[in-house]
Amino acid sequence: KVFSRRELLHFDRWEKMLCSRWSNHLIRDVVFPNNFNCTRYLSSSLSLFHQKPKKIWRRGDIFLPVEKKDPSSSSVVSNSLLVRGGFIRKLGQGVHSMLPFGHRVMDRLKHIIVEELEAVGGQQVSLPLLHPRSLWDKTNRWEAAGQELFKVTDRHNSEHCLAPTHEEVITSIIGGSPPKRSALPILLFQIGKKFRDEIRPRFGVARGKEFEMLDLYSFDVSEEDTRKTYQVVSEAFQSIFRRMNLDVVVADAQSGNISDKPSQEFHVLSSSMGEDQIVHCEKCKYTANLEKAESKFIWGGVKIGVNGQNQLFVSKKGEETVLSDFEQLLNTGLKEGLQFSLVKGLSFYNATTNNKDNIVIVVVPQRRDPNFDKVTRLSGVSSSSHPFILFTATQPTDTDEFFSNMKKFNKKNISPLPVIIDQGVFLKEEGERKKGEEKVGWFGGETREVLVRVGDVQTAQNGDVCKKGGVSTVKKGIEIGHIFHLGTKYSSALGAIVKGPDTKPHPMDMGCYGIGVSRLMAAIVELNHDEKGMKWPFEVAPFKCAVVTVGKEERIHEEGEKITRLLMSLPELGDSVLLDDRNDSPGFKFTESELVGYPFVVVVGKSFQTSGEVEVWERSTGNKTLVLPEILNEFISEKIALLRKRQ
Ligand SMILES: [Zn+2]
Numbered sequence: 105k106v107f108s109r110r111e112l113l114h115f116d117r118w119e120k121m122l123c124s125r126w127s128n129h130l131i132r133d134v135v136f137p138n139n140f141n142c143t144r145y146l147s148s149s150l151s152l153f154h155q156k157p158k159k160i161w162r163r164g165d166i167f168l169p170v171e172k173k174d175p176s177s178s179s180v181v182s183n184s185l186l187v188r189g190g191f192i193r194k195l196g197q198g199v200h201s202m203l204p205f206g207h208r209v210m211d212r213l214k215h216i217i218v219e220e221l222e223a224v225g226g227q228q229v230s231l232p233l234l235h236p237r238s239l240w241d242k243t244n245r246w247e248a249a250g251q252e253l254f255k256v257t258d259r260h261n262s263e264h265c266l267a268p269t270h271e272e273v274i275t276s277i278i279g280g281s282p283p284k285r286s287a288l289p290i291l292l293f294q295i296g297k298k299f300r301d302e303i304r305p306r307f308g309v310a311r312g313k314e315f316e317m318l319d320l321y322s323f324d325v326s327e328e329d330t331r332k333t334y335q336v337v338s339e340a341f342q343s344i345f346r347r348m349n350l351d352v353v354v355a356d357a358q359s360g361n362i363s364d365k366p367s368q369e370f371h372v373l374s375s376s377m378g379e380d381q382i383v384h385c386e387k388c389k390y391t392a393n394l395e396k397a398e399s400k401f402i403w404g405g406v407k408i409g410v411n412g413q414n415q416l417f418v419s420k421k422g423e424e425t426v427l428s429d430f431e432q433l434l435n436t437g438l439k440e441g442l443q444f445s446l447v448k449g450l451s452f453y454n455a456t457t458n459n460k461d462n463i464v465i466v467v468v469p470q471r472r473d474p475n476f477d478k479v480t481r482l483s484g485v486s487s488s489s490h491p492f493i494l495f496t497a498t499q500p501t502d503t504d505e506f507f508s509n510m511k512k513f514n515k516k517n518i519s520p521l522p523v524i525i526d527q528g529v530f531l532k533e534e535g536e537r538k539k540g541e542e543k544v545g546w547f548g549g550e551t552r553e554v555l556v557r558v559g560d561v562q563t564a565q566n567g568d569v570c571k572k573g574g575v576s577t578v579k580k581g582i583e584i585g586h587i588f589h590l591g592t593k594y595s596s597a598l599g600a601i602v603k604g605p606d607t608k609p610h611p612m613d614m615g616c617y618g619i620g621v622s623r624l625m626a627a628i629v630e631l632n633h634d635e636k637g638m639k640w641p642f643e644v645a646p647f648k649c650a651v652v653t654v655g656k657e658e659r660i661h662e663e664g665e666k667i668t669r670l671l672m673s674l675p676e677l678g679d680s681v682l683l684d685d686r687n688d689s690p691g692f693k694f695t696e697s698e699l700v701g702y703p704f705v706v707v708v709g710k711s712f713q714t715s716g717e718v719e720v721w722e723r724s725t726g727n728k729t730l731v732l733p734e735i736l737n738e739f740i741s742e743k744i745a746l747l748r749k750r751q
Contacts, residue, residue, distance in 0.1 A: 160668055161647065163684035167204055169193075170696055180377050182629035183308030185638050189700050191625075191646070198305025198313035205700070206625070208646040210316065213621055214295050216347050216643065217318050224340045226291040226320055231270050233297060237263035239272045243597045254299045254313075266299035271594045271616060274321045278612070279599040285325055288602065288612070289333050293320035295621060307377055310582070310626035318619040323612045325602055327591065330613040334589055337617045341370060341585050344619070348628060349641035349750075353581065355382050356392040365589040369393055370619075371581030377630045378580025383564045387574025392564075394578065395477040398571065399564035401528045403469045406440035408433070409531030410545035416554060419531050426548040430521065433547075434503055442529060443470045443498045446509055449491035450483040463494065463513050466561060468526045470498050473563040479524060482559045520544055520553035530558045582627045583620070590614040638701030639723050642747045647682040649740070650702040654690045654709030661685050664708045667718060667733060671706065674737045676744045698723070703747070704740060 167190075174184040186192045191206035202210055218228065234256075240246040246253070246265070254266040267273070274292055283290060298317045305313050320337060324330040338354070345352045350372050357369040371382055381394035392398065406420045417426045418436050427433050434444060445466040464483060468474045480491055494513060497506040543556045568576045594600070595611035604610040632639040642648060649671055653664035668683040682702070684693050690709065697705050707719040717730040722743060731739045 158669075158672055158679055160665065160672075161679065161682045163650070163682055164686045166682075168700070169203070170699065178308060180307045180310070180626075180630065181633060182310070182377065182626045185629055185633055185699070186308060186626070189638060192309060194308070198302055198311065200309050200312060200314075200622075205646040209625055209640070209644055210621065212644045212646075213348065213624055214318075217295060217344055217619060217621070220340045220344045220347070221291070221293055221318075221320060221337075224291070224336050225289070226293045226340075229274075229292050229294050230296065231267070231273050231294055233267045233299070234264050235267050235273060237265065239276060240265060243272055243594060245272070251303075252301050254301050268298055268300045269616075269618075270294070270319055271321065271590070271614075272598065275594040275598040275600050275614070278323055279595070279601070282601055283323075285602050285604070288323055288325050289329060290323045291320060291333070291337070293318060293617075307379075308626055309622040310377060310630075311379070312622065315623065316621040318617075318621055320617040322615040322617070323595075323600065323602075324615075325604060325610070325613065327589075327613045330589055330591075330615050334587060334615050337615070338368070338587055341587070341617070341619065345370065345372075345584070347643050348624065349643070350584070350624075350628065350631065352584070353382060353384060353391050355384075355581070356396050357586065365591050367586060367588040369581075369583050370585035370587075371583055372627050372631060373579050374582050374627070374630050375580050377626070378582050380581045380583050382579050382581040383568075383576050384579055385570040385572075385574040385576045388570060388572040390570050390572070390574070390576070394564060395475070397564040397576070398560055399562060399568045399576065400560075400571065401469070401472060401562060401565070401568055403526075403528040405469065406436065406442065407529055407531040408437070408467065408525055410543050410556060414545050415548050416545045416556075429547045430552070430554070431503070431507075434497065434506065435500060437467065438497060438500045438502065441470045442467055443474075443496055444506065445474050445496040446494040446506065446513070447476075447479065447491060448494050448513055450480065462522065463510060465521065465523045466526075467523065467529055468562045469529060472526075472565070474526075475561055475563040478559070478561045478563075482524060482557060482561060483522075520555040522555045522557070524557050524559065524561055526561045527558050528562065530556075582623070582630070584624055584627055585617075585619045587617045588615060590616055633701070636695075637699030640701045640703060642703045642744060645680070645701070645703050647702055648677050648680040649704040649706060650682045650684055650697050650700075651706045651708060652690075652693050652697060653683075653685045654693075654707060655713075656687055660708060660712070663712060667706060667708055667736070670733065670737060671740070674741060676741060697721075704743070706736070 169190040171188045171190070174188050178184040178187065186206065187194070189205065190203055191209065193201045193203060195201055237246055249268070253268060256264050256266065258264060278290070295316065295318045297314060299314055302311060302313050305311055309315065322330065322333045322337065324333055342352065352370045352372055355369045355371055357367050369380070371380060373382065382391060383394055383397035383399070384391045406418050409417055409419055409424070411417055411424070411426070415426045416433065417424045418433070420440065427436070437444060447464045447466055450464045466474050466479055476493070495506055495509040497503065543558070544553050545556060546553045564576055564578065566576070566578045570576050592611040592613060595614055600612045601609045602612050628641065628644060629638050632641060640646065651664055651668045651671065653660050664683055664685045668681050671677050671681045672679060684697070686693065701723055703723050705721040705723070707721065709719070711717045711719060711730055715730070717732055718736060720729050720731050720736070720739065721727070724747065729739070
């Protein structure tokens with residue numbers, strides 16, 4: 105067909121032509137060779153043709169060192185597949201290089217993150233990795249971070265750390281240029297490298313010493329405003345993970361040394377790579393990290409109580425026995441199925457006794473584990489020491505050792521003796537006691553007092569009853585995100601001040617939000633693979649579609665290229681189409697395409713020679729369909745829409 109000049113001027117017709125197969129001949133064979141003429145005749149609305157034709161990515165040109173076997177003999181499937189597929193290479197313990205395919209995946213992950221965070225008002229920054237010690241000293245984190253901090257000294261003998269996080273840097277910047285109240289909230293984020301001297305780097309890029317993270321920091325006028333921002337960012341995180349095809353659970357978590365306010369973790373459940381234990385109740389949807397998870401376990405055996413005369417007693421089947429000394433409590437308890445742990449280094453502060461830095465005794469049932477995090481939360485940590493368990497007595501024969509340890513570390517023989525009793529073991533009086541409330545009691549035979557604190561100090565277990573009567577299950581999760589309400593810890597220390605509604609200066613209220621981007625890559629593979637290899641979700645695949653040719657004939661090569669260009673004209677694919685027209689055997693190329701895990705593979709081979717059809721393979725379902733090139737884009741477009749709907 106010969107087009108009139110008028111027709112050629114209509115851009116929309118050109119677009120239509122691009123989408124049908126026969127016109128591809130025209131575009132390549134006629135229009136481009138006569139490119140110069142076109143530009144002379146056509147208006148600037150056809151600028152498309154001034155551009156260089158889009159480059160075709162050819163498998164043969166790409167550095168993708170695929171291996172038959174995992175050379176690293178990795179313990180987790182995701183790492184093994186990423187290494188075998190040529191996405192990553194290990195340099196040292198916890199240090200990895202991203203090769204072209206790995207890099208492409210990381211780019212896609214980052215792109216999604218940036219899009220979703222900018223949508224809620226986030227602004228991208230780029231902060232240094234080398235931080236002077238003086239800055240970290242201002243928040244006392246140089247020491248608190250301990251051995252996880254990589255420390256380096258420059259030629260002037262000045263100490264620095266390699267950044268594991270950026271609260272100090274970003275807060276000092278805001279402090280240096282205080283914004284007006286009306287400019288808040290401010291949400292600043294970056295995606296970049298971080299360092300952590302992991303005690304045990306493992307699972308490939310999932311837990312490295314050098315890794316890629318998203319970190320976002322929010323600055324608000326008040327705690328109430330931060331709570332709103334926290335919610336907004338939490339929802340943005342969930343959109344991010346949804347687009348990556350990841351089902352996340354949001355778990356209440358411990359904040360560690362970063363803050364004493366609430367925090368939540370985003371986990372994907374994985375029995376193979378999960379390092380965290382997540383307690384989850386299907387009934388009420390309560391989800392928490394095991395360190396934090398509340399549990400309700402009512403111990404059916406002997407219980408401890410304090411009677412109206414303030415005496416300590418044990419109660420068995422309703423029969424109360426007043427205790428004459430601590431030894432009797434220990435012996436009876438051990439015989440009746442309780443365990444006693446001696447913990448050193450907790451502050452257990454009490455206004456009347458000022459009992460700090462002493463030993464604390466923790467009592468839970470023998471078949472339960474004391475939860476050290478909960479114990480620490482209930483009693484506080486002494487500033488001068490790191491808490492640790494000295495000894496745990498679980499049977500009557502342990503009594504002597506228990507006492508020798510107790511004497512060794514309780515030289516001052518401090519009274520009252522601090523005892524933390526799990527709420528399931530304590531006999532409640534009329535009316536529920538307040539959690540953590542203290543009670544002073546004494547033993548009948550001696551005047552020595554005990555300071556009793558009651559609370560939830562056992563580790564949750566599978567089958568525990570939750571607060572609302574549901575049953576908790578413990579599952580393994582991979583932590584891919586963590587959000588914290590920081591409060592004013594950093595803004596006070598670093599002078600990030602804003603005038604409040606009362607016109608007085610207040611430290612800004614802050615939140616911080618992180619996603620482990622390199623870990624995401626591992627988690628996605630861990631959750632999306634089969635025995636043949638990786639199955640990349642559409643949005644994050646290194647290439648969304650591969651065109652694989654079968655046969656060495658020139659015609660097949662040409663058709664492969666045409667089909668590739670046709671697919672590239674589909675907006676959902678764009679330049680994310682790879683042409684594998686290497687002269688290798690079909691089996692070799694198919695095996696590789698399944699290992700690498702393109703969401704779509706289009707085979708131009710035998711059926712093309714006989715019936716003119718190409719074969720479309722869908723990696724997620726394993727379906728293979730013969731499709732005429734005329735309707736190929738329409739077909740794939742529908743499949744993509746289905747994939748997106750599922751997310
Ligand atoms: Zn529940």
